[in-house]
Amino acid sequence: MNKDQVKGVGEQVKGKVNEVVGKVTNNPGKELKGDLQQGAGKVQKxxxxxxxxxxDRAKHNAP
Structure with a gap:
């Protein structure tokens, strides 16, 4: 697992937390921020x- 995978998963988790907090507090801005963080985390992962x-492919194809 590399740093981009770890950071991506971390962003997804933070985004989910922000989304839930936004829903619970009826804060659409916070909810949107969470959605955007989750999307960015998925891309980074x-x-x-x-x-x-x-x-892995380079390692397996090496002579």
Whole structure:
């Protein structure tokens, strides 16, 4: 697991917390912030996943 995967998951968790807090407190701005954080976290984790896949493929294809 690389740092992009870890940071991505962390952003998703923070985003979910903000989304729930926004819903509970009836704060649409906080809820939107949470949604955006979750989206950014998913993108960062996907980038980290792609880097890991590329590293694994290079390792397996090396002579």
């Amino acid at each position: 996907a980038y980290g996943d792609a880097k890991e896949d590329a590293k």
